[in-house]
Amino acid sequence: MTKNKYLEKCRAFMARANRLFNLGFRSEASYYQMEAKNYAASEFKPFNTTEIEIDIAIEMETLMIAPRGHLGFSVIGNKDARTTWLQWRWSLPREIEARKQRIFKLGHILETEVINILRLSGTTILEIDPVTQTQWQFTPDGFGGHFGGSMDGAIQGLAETPDWAVLEVKGLKEQAWKLLKKEGLKNFSPAYWGQCQCYIAASGMAIAFFIAYNKNTSEIYTEIVHTEAYAWAGYLSRAENLITREDAPPSAFPSRDYFEIKRYKNKEYQAVYWGEQLPPKAHCRNCLKGCPILEGSGGKWACKRSGEVLPIARQWEGCKHHLWLTSFIQASVINISDDSVEYNMNGKSFHNSSEPLSDPKKQLYTSNELIAYSQGGWILFDDDNVKRLQDEFNARILPTTQTVNTERSR
Numbered sequence: 001m002t003k004n005k006y007l008e009k010c011r012a013f014m015a016r017a018n019r020l021f022n023l024g025f026r027s028e029a030s031y032y033q034m035e036a037k038n039y040a041a042s043e044f045k046p047f048n049t050t051e052i053e054i055d056i057a058i059e060m061e062t063l064m065i066a067p068r069g070h071l072g073f074s075v076i077g078n079k080d081a082r083t084t085w086l087q088w089r090w091s092l093p094r095e096i097e098a099r100k101q102r103i104f105k106l107g108h109i110l111e112t113e114v115i116n117i118l119r120l121s122g123t124t125i126l127e128i129d130p131v132t133q134t135q136w137q138f139t140p141d142g143f144g145g146h147f148g149g150s151m152d153g154a155i156q157g158l159a160e161t162p163d164w165a166v167l168e169v170k171g172l173k174e175q176a177w178k179l180l181k182k183e184g185l186k187n188f189s190p191a192y193w194g195q196c197q198c199y200i201a202a203s204g205m206a207i208a209f210f211i212a213y214n215k216n217t218s219e220i221y222t223e224i225v226h227t228e229a230y231a232w233a234g235y236l237s238r239a240e241n242l243i244t245r246e247d248a249p250p251s252a253f254p255s256r257d258y259f260e261i262k263r264y265k266n267k268e269y270q271a272v273y274w275g276e277q278l279p280p281k282a283h284c285r286n287c288l289k290g291c292p293i294l295e296g297s298g299g300k301w302a303c304k305r306s307g308e309v310l311p312i313a314r315q316w317e318g319c320k321h322h323l324w325l326t327s328f329i330q331a332s333v334i335n336i337s338d339d340s341v342e343y344n345m346n347g348k349s350f351h352n353s354s355e356p357l358s359d360p361k362k363q364l365y366t367s368n369e370l371i372a373y374s375q376g377g378w379i380l381f382d383d384d385n386v387k388r389l390q391d392e393f394n395a396r397i398l399p400t401t402q403t404v405n406t407e408r409s410r
Protein backbone atom coordinates (compact mmCIF):
# COMPACT_ATOMS: atom_id res chain seq x y z
CA MET A 1 0.00 0.00 0.00
CA THR A 2 1.38 3.39 -0.93
CA LYS A 3 1.54 6.17 1.61
CA ASN A 4 -1.11 8.12 -0.30
CA LYS A 5 -3.52 5.20 -0.28
CA TYR A 6 -2.91 4.73 3.41
CA LEU A 7 -3.59 8.40 4.13
CA GLU A 8 -6.66 8.24 1.90
CA LYS A 9 -8.10 5.42 3.97
CA CYS A 10 -7.50 7.26 7.25
CA ARG A 11 -9.05 10.38 5.79
CA ALA A 12 -12.12 8.39 4.72
CA PHE A 13 -12.71 7.47 8.38
CA MET A 14 -12.21 11.07 9.40
CA ALA A 15 -14.54 12.32 6.69
CA ARG A 16 -17.23 9.95 7.94
CA ALA A 17 -16.67 11.27 11.47
CA ASN A 18 -16.99 14.84 10.17
CA ARG A 19 -20.26 14.12 8.43
CA LEU A 20 -21.76 12.38 11.43
CA PHE A 21 -20.66 15.20 13.69
CA ASN A 22 -22.36 17.70 11.36
CA LEU A 23 -25.54 15.67 11.60
CA GLY A 24 -25.43 15.75 15.37
CA PHE A 25 -24.43 12.07 15.82
CA ARG A 26 -21.60 12.75 18.25
CA SER A 27 -21.04 9.25 19.57
CA GLU A 28 -21.04 7.79 16.06
CA ALA A 29 -18.60 10.52 15.04
CA SER A 30 -16.33 9.52 17.92
CA TYR A 31 -16.53 5.92 16.72
CA TYR A 32 -15.16 6.81 13.29
CA GLN A 33 -12.60 9.11 14.86
CA MET A 34 -11.41 6.09 16.86
CA GLU A 35 -11.50 3.94 13.73
CA ALA A 36 -9.19 6.41 12.00
CA LYS A 37 -6.83 6.25 14.96
CA ASN A 38 -6.99 2.45 15.14
CA TYR A 39 -6.34 2.22 11.46
CA ALA A 40 -3.35 4.48 11.86
CA ALA A 41 -2.03 2.27 14.63
CA SER A 42 -2.99 -1.11 13.12
CA GLU A 43 -1.13 -3.53 10.91
CA PHE A 44 0.15 -0.84 8.57
CA LYS A 45 3.33 0.32 10.21
CA PRO A 46 5.46 1.39 7.29
CA PHE A 47 4.55 5.02 7.72
CA ASN A 48 4.72 7.41 10.59
CA THR A 49 1.35 6.94 12.26
CA THR A 50 1.93 9.90 14.58
CA GLU A 51 1.51 12.04 11.47
CA ILE A 52 -2.02 10.72 11.12
CA GLU A 53 -2.74 11.07 14.84
CA ILE A 54 -1.77 14.74 14.69
CA ASP A 55 -4.00 15.38 11.67
CA ILE A 56 -6.95 13.63 13.27
CA ALA A 57 -6.54 15.54 16.52
CA ILE A 58 -6.33 18.92 14.78
CA GLU A 59 -9.27 18.28 12.46
CA MET A 60 -11.53 16.98 15.21
CA GLU A 61 -10.61 19.94 17.43
CA THR A 62 -11.54 22.28 14.58
CA LEU A 63 -14.85 20.52 14.04
CA MET A 64 -15.86 20.81 17.67
CA ILE A 65 -15.46 24.57 17.69
CA ALA A 66 -18.25 26.71 16.27
CA PRO A 67 -17.11 29.13 13.57
CA ARG A 68 -16.56 32.82 14.40
CA GLY A 69 -19.78 34.48 15.44
CA HIS A 70 -19.52 38.05 14.21
CA LEU A 71 -19.11 39.67 10.81
CA GLY A 72 -15.47 40.71 10.94
CA PHE A 73 -13.70 43.87 9.77
CA SER A 74 -11.33 41.42 8.09
CA VAL A 75 -13.95 40.25 5.58
CA ILE A 76 -16.17 43.30 5.02
CA GLY A 77 -13.93 44.57 2.21
CA ASN A 78 -14.04 41.22 0.41
CA LYS A 79 -15.04 42.01 -3.17
CA ASP A 80 -17.50 39.10 -3.14
CA ALA A 81 -20.34 39.85 -0.73
CA ARG A 82 -21.88 36.44 -1.47
CA THR A 83 -18.91 34.69 0.12
CA THR A 84 -19.02 37.04 3.10
CA TRP A 85 -22.73 36.43 3.72
CA LEU A 86 -22.44 32.65 3.33
CA GLN A 87 -19.49 32.64 5.73
CA TRP A 88 -21.33 34.73 8.29
CA ARG A 89 -24.27 32.33 8.02
CA TRP A 90 -21.79 29.42 8.50
CA SER A 91 -23.05 27.93 5.29
CA LEU A 92 -19.93 27.24 3.24
CA PRO A 93 -18.05 23.96 3.72
CA ARG A 94 -15.42 24.64 6.37
CA GLU A 95 -11.73 24.39 5.89
CA ILE A 96 -10.82 21.81 8.46
CA GLU A 97 -7.81 20.25 6.76
CA ALA A 98 -5.10 19.86 9.39
CA ARG A 99 -2.39 21.35 7.19
CA LYS A 100 -4.47 24.51 6.71
CA GLN A 101 -5.12 24.72 10.44
CA ARG A 102 -1.40 24.52 11.08
CA ILE A 103 -0.85 27.38 8.63
CA PHE A 104 -3.39 29.53 10.56
CA LYS A 105 -1.71 28.71 13.86
CA LEU A 106 1.71 29.54 12.42
CA GLY A 107 0.30 32.89 11.28
CA HIS A 108 -0.33 33.83 14.92
CA ILE A 109 3.22 32.86 15.89
CA LEU A 110 4.58 34.89 12.98
CA GLU A 111 2.57 37.91 14.10
CA THR A 112 4.39 37.85 17.44
CA GLU A 113 7.74 37.64 15.68
CA VAL A 114 6.91 40.63 13.45
CA ILE A 115 5.94 42.66 16.51
CA ASN A 116 9.29 41.70 18.10
CA ILE A 117 11.31 42.93 15.11
CA LEU A 118 9.26 46.13 14.92
CA ARG A 119 10.05 46.80 18.58
CA LEU A 120 13.70 46.12 17.84
CA SER A 121 13.59 48.93 15.28
CA GLY A 122 12.64 51.37 18.04
CA THR A 123 8.85 51.53 17.70
CA THR A 124 6.42 51.34 20.60
CA ILE A 125 3.60 48.85 20.12
CA LEU A 126 0.52 48.45 22.26
CA GLU A 127 -1.09 45.07 21.71
CA ILE A 128 -3.56 45.72 24.54
CA ASP A 129 -6.04 48.60 24.68
CA PRO A 130 -4.83 50.66 27.71
CA VAL A 131 -8.41 51.68 28.55
CA THR A 132 -9.99 48.22 28.67
CA GLN A 133 -6.78 46.26 29.41
CA THR A 134 -7.92 43.69 26.84
CA GLN A 135 -7.18 43.12 23.17
CA TRP A 136 -8.15 46.08 20.97
CA GLN A 137 -11.74 45.38 19.99
CA PHE A 138 -14.19 47.52 18.06
CA THR A 139 -17.90 46.94 17.63
CA PRO A 140 -19.62 49.92 15.97
CA ASP A 141 -22.97 51.00 17.42
CA GLY A 142 -26.19 49.98 15.75
CA PHE A 143 -25.32 46.41 14.79
CA GLY A 144 -26.08 44.64 18.07
CA GLY A 145 -22.39 43.62 18.25
CA HIS A 146 -22.63 41.59 15.03
CA PHE A 147 -20.05 43.71 13.19
CA GLY A 148 -16.57 44.26 14.59
CA GLY A 149 -12.91 43.42 14.65
CA SER A 150 -9.84 42.88 16.83
CA MET A 151 -6.85 45.04 15.91
CA ASP A 152 -3.31 43.61 15.97
CA GLY A 153 -2.04 46.69 17.82
CA ALA A 154 -1.27 50.42 17.83
CA ILE A 155 2.21 51.54 16.82
CA GLN A 156 4.22 54.73 17.38
CA GLY A 157 7.76 55.77 16.44
CA LEU A 158 7.66 54.85 12.76
CA ALA A 159 10.17 56.59 10.49
CA GLU A 160 7.25 57.77 8.34
CA THR A 161 5.24 59.56 11.05
CA PRO A 162 5.44 60.61 14.69
CA ASP A 163 1.73 59.78 15.15
CA TRP A 164 0.15 56.62 16.46
CA ALA A 165 -0.99 54.28 13.70
CA VAL A 166 -3.08 51.14 13.41
CA LEU A 167 -0.82 48.10 13.13
CA GLU A 168 -1.85 45.32 10.75
CA VAL A 169 0.40 42.28 10.28
CA LYS A 170 0.06 39.52 7.67
CA GLY A 171 2.17 36.53 6.69
CA LEU A 172 2.04 35.73 2.97
CA LYS A 173 3.37 33.07 0.67
CA GLU A 174 6.00 34.10 -1.87
CA GLN A 175 3.67 34.46 -4.84
CA ALA A 176 1.09 36.56 -2.96
CA TRP A 177 3.82 38.65 -1.31
CA LYS A 178 5.36 39.48 -4.71
CA LEU A 179 1.96 40.45 -6.09
CA LEU A 180 1.40 42.72 -3.09
CA LYS A 181 4.76 44.39 -3.64
CA LYS A 182 3.95 44.92 -7.31
CA GLU A 183 0.37 46.13 -6.97
CA GLY A 184 0.17 47.80 -3.55
CA LEU A 185 -2.28 46.82 -0.82
CA LYS A 186 -5.52 48.26 -2.22
CA ASN A 187 -5.23 46.44 -5.54
CA PHE A 188 -3.71 43.31 -4.08
CA SER A 189 -6.36 42.75 -1.41
CA PRO A 190 -9.48 44.90 -1.04
CA ALA A 191 -10.22 42.82 2.08
CA TYR A 192 -6.91 43.66 3.84
CA TRP A 193 -7.16 47.29 2.73
CA GLY A 194 -10.77 47.45 3.95
CA GLN A 195 -9.72 45.99 7.28
CA CYS A 196 -7.18 48.82 7.68
CA GLN A 197 -9.86 51.40 6.78
CA CYS A 198 -12.20 49.95 9.41
CA TYR A 199 -9.55 50.06 12.16
CA ILE A 200 -8.53 53.60 11.22
CA ALA A 201 -12.15 54.79 11.47
CA ALA A 202 -13.07 52.81 14.57
CA SER A 203 -9.90 53.71 16.51
CA GLY A 204 -9.81 57.37 15.52
CA MET A 205 -6.18 57.10 14.38
CA ALA A 206 -5.21 58.82 11.12
CA ILE A 207 -3.32 56.05 9.33
CA ALA A 208 -2.51 52.36 9.38
CA PHE A 209 0.88 50.71 9.12
CA PHE A 210 0.59 47.48 7.13
CA ILE A 211 3.44 44.98 7.22
CA ALA A 212 3.56 41.71 5.28
CA TYR A 213 6.09 38.98 6.01
CA ASN A 214 7.17 36.70 3.16
CA LYS A 215 6.90 33.22 4.66
CA ASN A 216 9.26 31.74 2.07
CA THR A 217 12.10 34.27 2.08
CA SER A 218 11.51 36.26 5.30
CA GLU A 219 11.49 39.51 3.28
CA ILE A 220 9.15 42.22 4.56
CA TYR A 221 6.91 44.72 2.77
CA THR A 222 5.47 47.77 4.51
CA GLU A 223 2.90 50.34 3.46
CA ILE A 224 1.28 53.34 5.10
CA VAL A 225 -2.48 53.23 4.48
CA HIS A 226 -4.27 56.58 4.55
CA THR A 227 -7.94 57.00 5.30
CA GLU A 228 -10.14 57.21 2.25
CA ALA A 229 -13.28 59.34 2.23
CA TYR A 230 -16.55 57.37 2.39
CA ALA A 231 -14.81 53.98 2.73
CA TRP A 232 -16.04 53.52 6.34
CA ALA A 233 -19.55 54.69 5.49
CA GLY A 234 -19.60 52.19 2.65
CA TYR A 235 -18.52 49.33 4.90
CA LEU A 236 -21.12 50.23 7.54
CA SER A 237 -23.82 50.16 4.91
CA ARG A 238 -22.54 46.85 3.52
CA ALA A 239 -22.46 45.35 7.02
CA GLU A 240 -26.06 46.42 7.65
CA ASN A 241 -27.16 44.88 4.38
CA LEU A 242 -25.38 41.58 5.02
CA ILE A 243 -26.55 41.25 8.60
CA THR A 244 -30.20 41.97 7.89
CA ARG A 245 -30.75 40.05 4.65
CA GLU A 246 -31.95 36.45 4.52
CA ASP A 247 -30.61 35.54 1.11
CA ALA A 248 -27.13 35.41 -0.35
CA PRO A 249 -26.23 38.45 -2.47
CA PRO A 250 -25.38 37.80 -6.13
CA SER A 251 -21.86 36.62 -6.82
CA ALA A 252 -19.22 39.15 -7.82
CA PHE A 253 -17.72 36.49 -10.07
CA PRO A 254 -18.94 36.66 -13.66
CA SER A 255 -19.46 32.92 -14.13
CA ARG A 256 -18.88 29.48 -12.68
CA ASP A 257 -15.66 29.28 -14.66
CA TYR A 258 -14.13 32.29 -12.92
CA PHE A 259 -10.77 31.19 -11.53
CA GLU A 260 -11.23 32.37 -7.93
CA ILE A 261 -13.86 29.74 -7.29
CA LYS A 262 -13.18 27.14 -9.95
CA ARG A 263 -9.44 26.92 -9.41
CA TYR A 264 -9.15 27.24 -5.67
CA LYS A 265 -12.25 25.57 -4.27
CA ASN A 266 -13.29 21.93 -4.33
CA LYS A 267 -16.47 20.62 -5.97
CA GLU A 268 -18.54 20.57 -2.80
CA TYR A 269 -17.65 24.19 -2.02
CA GLN A 270 -18.50 25.26 -5.57
CA ALA A 271 -21.88 23.49 -5.53
CA VAL A 272 -22.85 25.10 -2.20
CA TYR A 273 -21.52 28.51 -3.24
CA TRP A 274 -23.62 28.51 -6.44
CA GLY A 275 -26.71 27.30 -4.59
CA GLU A 276 -26.91 23.90 -6.31
CA GLN A 277 -26.27 22.00 -3.09
CA LEU A 278 -27.43 22.78 0.42
CA PRO A 279 -24.80 23.67 3.05
CA PRO A 280 -23.27 20.58 4.70
CA LYS A 281 -24.69 21.36 8.15
CA ALA A 282 -28.16 22.54 9.23
CA HIS A 283 -27.96 24.89 12.23
CA CYS A 284 -29.50 28.09 13.60
CA ARG A 285 -27.58 30.40 11.26
CA ASN A 286 -29.27 28.93 8.17
CA CYS A 287 -32.62 28.18 9.82
CA LEU A 288 -35.78 30.07 8.94
CA LYS A 289 -36.42 30.58 12.66
CA GLY A 290 -32.98 31.89 13.57
CA CYS A 291 -32.42 35.65 13.57
CA PRO A 292 -29.70 38.08 14.65
CA ILE A 293 -30.75 40.47 17.43
CA LEU A 294 -29.85 43.98 16.31
CA GLU A 295 -30.49 45.72 19.63
CA GLY A 296 -27.99 45.80 22.48
CA SER A 297 -24.57 44.20 22.18
CA GLY A 298 -22.81 40.85 22.15
CA GLY A 299 -23.86 39.73 18.66
CA LYS A 300 -26.79 37.68 19.97
CA TRP A 301 -29.03 35.34 17.96
CA ALA A 302 -32.53 34.23 18.86
CA CYS A 303 -34.87 31.43 17.87
CA LYS A 304 -38.26 32.77 16.72
CA ARG A 305 -39.79 29.36 17.41
CA SER A 306 -38.83 29.02 21.08
CA GLY A 307 -38.12 32.67 21.86
CA GLU A 308 -34.73 31.68 23.33
CA VAL A 309 -31.50 33.62 22.97
CA LEU A 310 -29.00 31.12 21.56
CA PRO A 311 -25.37 30.90 22.70
CA ILE A 312 -22.85 30.26 19.93
CA ALA A 313 -22.51 26.54 20.71
CA ARG A 314 -26.29 26.09 20.54
CA GLN A 315 -26.42 27.93 17.23
CA TRP A 316 -23.83 25.55 15.82
CA GLU A 317 -25.74 22.55 17.13
CA GLY A 318 -29.15 23.59 15.77
CA CYS A 319 -32.15 21.42 16.63
CA LYS A 320 -34.57 18.92 15.13
CA HIS A 321 -37.01 21.70 14.26
CA HIS A 322 -34.61 23.24 11.75
CA LEU A 323 -36.19 24.50 8.53
CA TRP A 324 -34.05 25.88 5.76
CA LEU A 325 -34.08 29.60 5.12
CA THR A 326 -36.16 29.58 1.95
CA SER A 327 -33.43 31.30 -0.05
CA PHE A 328 -31.27 28.15 0.21
CA ILE A 329 -33.81 25.96 -1.60
CA GLN A 330 -33.91 26.41 -5.36
CA ALA A 331 -37.70 26.04 -5.59
CA SER A 332 -40.80 28.24 -5.37
CA VAL A 333 -42.30 28.71 -1.92
CA ILE A 334 -45.99 27.70 -1.84
CA ASN A 335 -46.78 28.04 1.83
CA ILE A 336 -45.01 28.67 5.15
CA SER A 337 -46.47 27.34 8.39
CA ASP A 338 -45.04 26.98 11.90
CA ASP A 339 -43.32 23.64 11.38
CA SER A 340 -43.02 23.27 7.65
CA VAL A 341 -42.49 25.05 4.35
CA GLU A 342 -44.11 23.82 1.17
CA TYR A 343 -42.13 24.15 -2.05
CA ASN A 344 -42.65 23.46 -5.71
CA MET A 345 -39.65 22.21 -7.63
CA ASN A 346 -40.22 21.57 -11.34
CA GLY A 347 -43.90 20.84 -10.76
CA LYS A 348 -43.28 18.58 -7.75
CA SER A 349 -44.60 19.69 -4.39
CA PHE A 350 -42.71 18.81 -1.21
CA HIS A 351 -42.37 20.04 2.37
CA ASN A 352 -39.31 20.85 4.42
CA SER A 353 -40.65 19.73 7.76
CA SER A 354 -39.41 18.81 11.20
CA GLU A 355 -41.82 15.85 11.12
CA PRO A 356 -40.16 13.33 8.80
CA LEU A 357 -42.40 11.03 6.78
CA SER A 358 -45.34 11.16 9.15
CA ASP A 359 -47.42 11.28 6.00
CA PRO A 360 -45.44 9.90 3.02
CA LYS A 361 -48.02 11.21 0.57
CA LYS A 362 -47.18 14.75 1.56
CA GLN A 363 -43.47 14.29 0.81
CA LEU A 364 -42.16 15.65 4.07
CA TYR A 365 -38.41 15.99 4.36
CA THR A 366 -36.30 17.05 7.28
CA SER A 367 -33.52 19.54 6.64
CA ASN A 368 -30.89 16.78 6.85
CA GLU A 369 -32.75 14.69 4.29
CA LEU A 370 -32.84 17.65 1.95
CA ILE A 371 -29.05 17.98 2.32
CA ALA A 372 -28.79 14.35 1.17
CA TYR A 373 -31.07 14.92 -1.84
CA SER A 374 -29.18 18.06 -2.82
CA GLN A 375 -25.86 16.18 -2.61
CA GLY A 376 -27.22 13.79 -5.21
CA GLY A 377 -28.23 16.64 -7.51
CA TRP A 378 -31.91 16.16 -6.46
CA ILE A 379 -32.12 13.12 -8.80
CA LEU A 380 -33.45 10.77 -6.10
CA PHE A 381 -36.32 13.16 -5.57
CA ASP A 382 -38.05 11.64 -8.59
CA ASP A 383 -36.90 8.07 -8.10
CA ASP A 384 -39.85 5.67 -7.80
CA ASN A 385 -37.79 3.09 -5.91
CA VAL A 386 -36.87 5.65 -3.27
CA LYS A 387 -40.54 6.62 -2.95
CA ARG A 388 -41.49 2.96 -2.50
CA LEU A 389 -38.84 2.48 0.18
CA GLN A 390 -40.14 5.55 1.96
CA ASP A 391 -43.77 4.45 1.72
CA GLU A 392 -43.25 0.81 2.68
CA PHE A 393 -40.41 0.95 5.17
CA ASN A 394 -40.43 4.55 6.36
CA ALA A 395 -36.90 4.67 4.93
CA ARG A 396 -34.76 7.80 5.23
CA ILE A 397 -32.07 9.22 3.05
CA LEU A 398 -29.13 10.71 4.87
CA PRO A 399 -26.23 12.76 3.56
CA THR A 400 -23.24 10.84 2.29
CA THR A 401 -19.74 11.13 3.67
CA GLN A 402 -18.48 14.66 3.42
CA THR A 403 -15.29 15.27 1.55
CA VAL A 404 -12.80 17.15 3.68
CA ASN A 405 -12.72 20.62 2.18
CA THR A 406 -9.25 20.70 0.78
CA GLU A 407 -9.08 24.08 -0.85
CA ARG A 408 -6.17 24.08 -3.25
CA SER A 409 -3.47 26.39 -2.11
CA ARG A 410 -2.73 29.52 -4.04
Ligand code: SF4
Nearest residue numbers: 284287289290303319
Ligand atom coordinates in the same frame (compact mmCIF):
# COMPACT_ATOMS: atom_id res chain seq x y z
S1 SF4 B 1 -35.73 26.04 15.26
FE1 SF4 B 1 -33.94 25.01 16.08
S2 SF4 B 1 -32.39 25.24 14.48
FE2 SF4 B 1 -33.99 26.73 14.07
S3 SF4 B 1 -33.29 28.60 15.09
FE3 SF4 B 1 -34.62 27.52 16.52
S4 SF4 B 1 -33.19 26.31 17.77
FE4 SF4 B 1 -32.12 26.91 15.91
